[in-house]
Each structure stands twice: as structure tokens, then as C-alpha cells.
Amino acid sequence: IGSLCLRVSSLRSTLATKLPPRVLLGALMSVLKEHIAQMDSEQLAVHQSELTTFFLTALDFRAERSQGDLQRAWQVEGGVIECLITMVMKLSEVTFRPLFFKLFDWTKSDRKERLLTFYRLCDRIAERLKGLFVLFAGSLVKPLADVLKQTNGSRTDELVFDSEEKNCLLLQLVLDVLQKIFLYDTQRFLSKERADALLGPLVDQLENGLGGPQTYQNRVTQHLVPCVGQFSVALADDAQWKTLNYQVLLKTRHSDAKVRFSSLLLLMELASKLKENYVVLLPETIPFLAELMEDECEEVEQQVQKVIQEMENILGEPLQSYF
Numbered sequence: 001i002g003s004l005c006l007r008v009s010s011l012r013s014t015l016a017t018k019l020p021p022r023v024l025l026g027a028l029m030s031v032l033k034e035h036i037a038q039m040d041s042e043q044l045a046v047h048q049s050e051l052t053t054f055f056l057t058a059l060d061f062r063a064e065r066s067q068g069d070l071q072r073a074w075q076v077e078g079g080v081i082e083c084l085i086t087m088v089m090k091l092s093e094v095t096f097r098p099l100f101f102k103l104f105d106w107t108k109s110d111r112k113e114r115l116l117t118f119y120r121l122c123d124r125i126a127e128r129l130k131g132l133f134v135l136f137a138g139s140l141v142k143p144l145a146d147v148l149k150q151t152n153g154s155r156t157d158e159l160v161f162d163s164e165e166k167n168c169l170l171l172q173l174v175l176d177v178l179q180k181i182f183l184y185d186t187q188r189f190l191s192k193e194r195a196d197a198l199l200g201p202l203v204d205q206l207e208n209g210l211g212g213p214q215t216y217q218n219r220v221t222q223h224l225v226p227c228v229g230q231f232s233v234a235l236a237d238d239a240q241w242k243t244l245n246y247q248v249l250l251k252t253r254h255s256d257a258k259v260r261f262s263s264l265l266l267l268m269e270l271a272s273k274l275k276e277n278y279v280v281l282l283p284e285t286i287p288f289l290a291e292l293m294e295d296e297c298e299e300v301e302q303q304v305q306k307v308i309q310e311m312e313n314i315l316g317e318p319l320q321s322y323f
Contacts, residue, residue: 063113148201
């Protein structure tokens with residue numbers, strides 16, 4: 001027994017001193033994750049405050065130690081987030097609420113890196129808690145709208161980060177969080193006030209060339225279009241659909257062909273999400289489409305034809321009579 005104890009002690013010392021922090025942290029997180037998974041609710045209640053303090057420290061890995069190395073930060077932080085999610089899934093609405101607001105307050109510091117960590121965490125929590133997360137998301141509307149404005153290179157000179165890559169990552173995370181809030185909303189989350197706060201900053205993202213043409217294209221197709229499409233479903237209101245549709249239509253007159261093209265992708269998404277409800281929006285949409293049929297950019301012209309065809313498929317009637 002004595003020699004075994006010595007060997008365990010020596011192994012522990014070797015692990016502690018020889019392993020790089022990233023590897024050690026990963027291993028410790030996976031052990032803690034398993035440990036939390038088997039805790040009962042009474043044990044968790046006793047230790048929740050200590051665990052919360054620990055997680056807030058561990059989540060600072062990106063801000064404190066890895067500002068330059070985005071890939072390493074993503075990897076280590078991912079392990080911490082997965083471990084924290086295991087705890088979150090065992091909490092009730094009552095015990096999760098104070099934890100969520102503690103995390104939210106934690107972002108209100110001069111460490112902007114925390115925004116990346118927090119919205120990545122929100123994205124994962126929303127994915128797991130679904131509609132339950134939406135109950136807590138009201139307080140995020142203004143901060144999310146602010147991030148949309150502060151990462152839009154076409155609207156501000158004072159972006160959140162000096163690094164374009166970090167601004168792009170933050171924007172992508174925020175679009176994904178919003179998309180999930182709209183997707184899992186069953187409680188009419190989007191009051192007029194909340195919808196108004198988000199509509200402009202979301203549609204303005206069509207003009208945001210941050211990260212260069214390829215990044216812009218990926219962001220529009222994989223993050224912005226799905227987000228605004230879900231936003232339209234969650235609006236569930238004729239007057240607000242009209243406002244949203246019209247704001248997108250105005251972007252089809254932008255001087256940059258890629259913005260006009262992206263606006264068409266978004267219009268197609270709105271039609272496919274709103275289906276027969278889109279009929280009431282056709283009279284104001286058609287003149288814009290007619291203009292784009294004469295567009296100087298060939299890709300835009302071809303895209304208009306696709307949009308018209310798609311709208312005809314969705315609405316089950318030819319659109320010729322509208323032109």
C-alpha cells in the first residue's frame with residue numbers, strides 16, 4: 001500500500017508540474033464534469049456557490065491568458081463551458097436565474113474578451129434549455145442590439161475589438177444566440193419595443209463587410225439569413241412584417257452589388273418562412289424586384305429570377321399579374 005501511495009503521489013506531482021496548462025485544464029474539466037453529472041440536487045445546492053466562483057475564474061482563461069491565440073482560447077474555453085452546462089442542466093429555473101445574472105454582470109467589465117465567452121456560453125445554454133432560456137433573454141435585448149451596432153464596420157469607426165477576427169467571431173456568436181431565442185420562443189418574446197430595438201441593427205448587417213468578401217458571404221448565408229428568417233417568424237405581426245420587409249427592400253438599392261445580392265437572399269428567406277402571409281407584402285415588393293431585373297450586375301439579375309420563382313412556388317400562383 002505504501003509504495004502505491006508513493007506512486008500515486010509522484011504521478012499527481014508529475015501531472016501537476018509537467019503537463020501544459022491547456023491539457024491539465026482539459027483533463028480536470030472532464031473529471032469535474034463527470035463528478036457534477038452524478039451529484040444529487042442537495043449536494044449541488046451546498047456547493048453551487050463555490051462552483052460558480054470557480055467557473056467564473058475558469059471562464060476568464062480567454063481574457064487573462066489567451067487573447068492572442070483564438071484557437072487555443074476556443075479549445076480550453078469549450079471544455080469549461082461544457083462542464084458548466086452540466087451544472088446548469090441540473091438547476092431549476094429558480095436556481096439558474098441568479099447564476100445567469102451573475103454571469104451577465106461578469107461581462108460588464110473592461111475585459112471585452114468576456115463578451116466572446118459569455119455569448120458563446122449563451123449560445124450553448126440556449127441550445128440545451130430551449131424555451132426556458134428565452135425566459136431569461138429579455139435583459140439581453142439591448143446588449144445584443146448594441147453588439148450588432150458595435151461590430152458593424154459600415155456604421156461605426158469604434159468597433160468592440162482592434163482585431164477584425166474577434167469582431168467577426170463576436171458578431172457570429174450574437175447572431176446565433178438571437179436565432180435560437182427566436183427559434184425557441186413560444187411566449188411572444190418579441191414585444192414591439194424589443195422588435196424595434198433589434199430590427200434596424202439586424203437588417204443593417206446586410207451592409208457590414210467586416211472580415212472581407214468570403215467571411216461576409218459566409219456570415220450572411222450561415223448566420224444572418226437564418227437569424228432574420230427566425231426573427232420574422234417570432235414577430236408574428238402584419239405591421240412588423242411590413243416594416244421588416246420594407247427595410248430589406250431598401251437595401252436592394254444599395255450601391256454595392258454584394259449587398260443587393262444578400263438582400264435578395266434575405267427576401268427569399270422571408271417569403272419561405274412567412275409562406276402565405278407573404279402575399280400581403282407582394283404589392284410593395286414587386287416594384288423593387290422589377291428594378292433589379294434590369295440590374296447591372298449579372299449575378300443580381302439571375303438571383304431576382306430565382307427569388308420570383310421561389311415566391312411563385314411558395315404562394316402557388318404566378319406573379320406576372322403583379323408586374
